[in-house]
Amino acid sequence: MSHTAHHEENHGTGEIKKVTIILSVLTIVELILGFWMIDITSEALRLAIKGTIIILMMAKAFYIVAYFMHLKHELKNLIMTIVVPLGLMVWFIIAFLYDGNSFRNLRNTYDPYFKERSTIKVEKKAEGHGGGHEAGAAHAAADTTAHAKDTSVVENKH
Amino acid sequence: MSTATVETTKSWGGGKSPFNVEYGKLMMWYFLMSDAFTFGAFLISYGTIRFSTNGWPDPNVVFKSFPFAPEGVNAPLVFVSVMTFILIVSSVTMVLAVKAGQEMDKKSVVKYMIWTIIGGIAFLSCQAWEWSHLHHEGAWWGRNPFLNADGTASSTNFTNYFFTITGFHGFHVFSGVVINIIMLIMTLMDKFEQRGHYLMIEKAGLYWHFVDLVWVFVFTCFYLV
Numbered sequence: 331m332s333h334t335a336h337h338e339e340n341h342g343t344g345e346i347k348k349v350t351i352i353l354s355v356l357t358i359v360e361l362i363l364g365f366w367m368i369d370i371t372s373e374a375l376r377l378a379i380k381g382t383i384i385i386l387m388m389a390k391a392f393y394i395v396a397y398f399m400h401l402k403h404e405l406k407n408l409i410m411t412i413v414v415p416l417g418l419m420v421w422f423i424i425a426f427l428y429d430g431n432s433f434r435n436l437r438n439t440y441d442p443y444f445k446e447r448s449t450i451k452v453e454k455k456a457e458g459h460g461g462g463h464e465a466g467a468a469h470a471a472a473d474t475t476a477h478a479k480d481t482s483v484v485e486n487k488h
Numbered sequence: 489m490s491t492a493t494v495e496t497t498k499s500w501g502g503g504k505s506p507f508n509v510e511y512g513k514l515m516m517w518y519f520l521m522s523d524a525f526t527f528g529a530f531l532i533s534y535g536t537i538r539f540s541t542n543g544w545p546d547p548n549v550v551f552k553s554f555p556f557a558p559e560g561v562n563a564p565l566v567f568v569s570v571m572t573f574i575l576i577v578s579s580v581t582m583v584l585a586v587k588a589g590q591e592m593d594k595k596s597v598v599k600y601m602i603w604t605i606i607g608g609i610a611f612l613s614c615q616a617w618e619w620s621h622l623h624h625e626g627a628w629w630g631r632n633p634f635l636n637a638d639g640t641a642s643s644t645n646f647t648n649y650f651f652t653i654t655g656f657h658g659f660h661v662f663s664g665v666v667i668n669i670i671m672l673i674m675t676l677m678d679k680f681e682q683r684g685h686y687l688m689i690e691k692a693g694l695y696w697h698f699v700d701l702v703w704v705f706v707f708t709c710f711y712l713v
């Protein structure tokens with residue numbers, strides 16, 4: 331019995347095969363959902379699909395950690411040592427995303443410039459190969475092309 | 489009797505290890521936990537910024553290219569699926585190498601380590617292509633040629649986070665490949681046969697699976713949602 335510690339680790343090829351198939355299937359389902367989402371415009375449905383993808387992601391993470399990294403077959407002490415601190419990430423995620431969302435709402439309410447800027451559509455011409463491309467940031471694209479037009483008009487008049 | 493005196497003098501007085509794993513493996517787990525916090529902090533920061541802005545580029549528009557495909561091809565998600573499967577397969581070959589090591593089967597360890605290294609190099613090549621392609625399109629740290637999904641102007645947050653996080657992950661893949669090559673050389677030099685165990689392969693395996701695990705999150709956060 332004393333040498334079983336090593337032998338218990340010898341999970342069969344069957345388990346590896348099973349987990350490989352599960353991971354592949356989960357990935358394929360994720361990709362199908364991703365492709366499906368491209369043409370969907372309903373915000374609620376998109377959010378639901380994104381939620382499903384995140385649940386599938388957590389399932390993939392579980393299978394990798396539990397079987398490939400073998401954590402499921404370790405002693406409970408080790409499992410708890412690793413999982414409990416990482417479990418705090420749940421709170422970390424909720425707190426920060428909530429904070430980010432709240433910041434956006436505050437800016438939309440009290441910063442008219444921020445709100446207005448995020449509603450102005452960039453002209454199609456500026457997309458990809460406009461002056462904004464060279465200048466770098468696309469958020470400058472609208473401004474720079476507008477300026478470029480103004481200056482060129484002025485120059486033509488002169 | 490001697491154990492009793494050891495128990496009183498040494499700081500570890502618990503007798504048997506509470507974890508029943510080798511010291512190095514436990515430390516690898518602790519290292520991976522700290523690394524998980526680093527990646528977690530990066531991804532949470534990305535999420536916070538994304539939640540605090542009104543618009544964000546559509547990944548299906550940004551990542552729609554494929555190597556050797558004609559210019560202007562519209563193949564969203566295809567290339568990244570290839571990358572994901574490369575990493576999953578190399579993770580599987582790593583598990584098989586670990587299993588072969590437990591069975592003291594040197595020949596299989598060598599075979600599967602070579603496959604794992606090939607998978608890692610293939611993934612890095614894919615990432616190098618994607619980075620250079622995006623760079624040619626004008627994307628880099630501080631530069632973002634892509635518009636938000638709703639057609640409004642976007643900020644550089646998108647490219648900054650993309651290159652920082654995939655770059656940090658790519659660096660981990662690179663280190664993993666280097667570690668795996670060292671493990672392969674040590675196997676070929678019969679180091680593990682002399683030691684009587686292949687525990688080093690298991691530790692390298694833990695690191696390699698962690699790299700795959702992080703990709704699961706990066707892939708979902710940047711390409712899918």
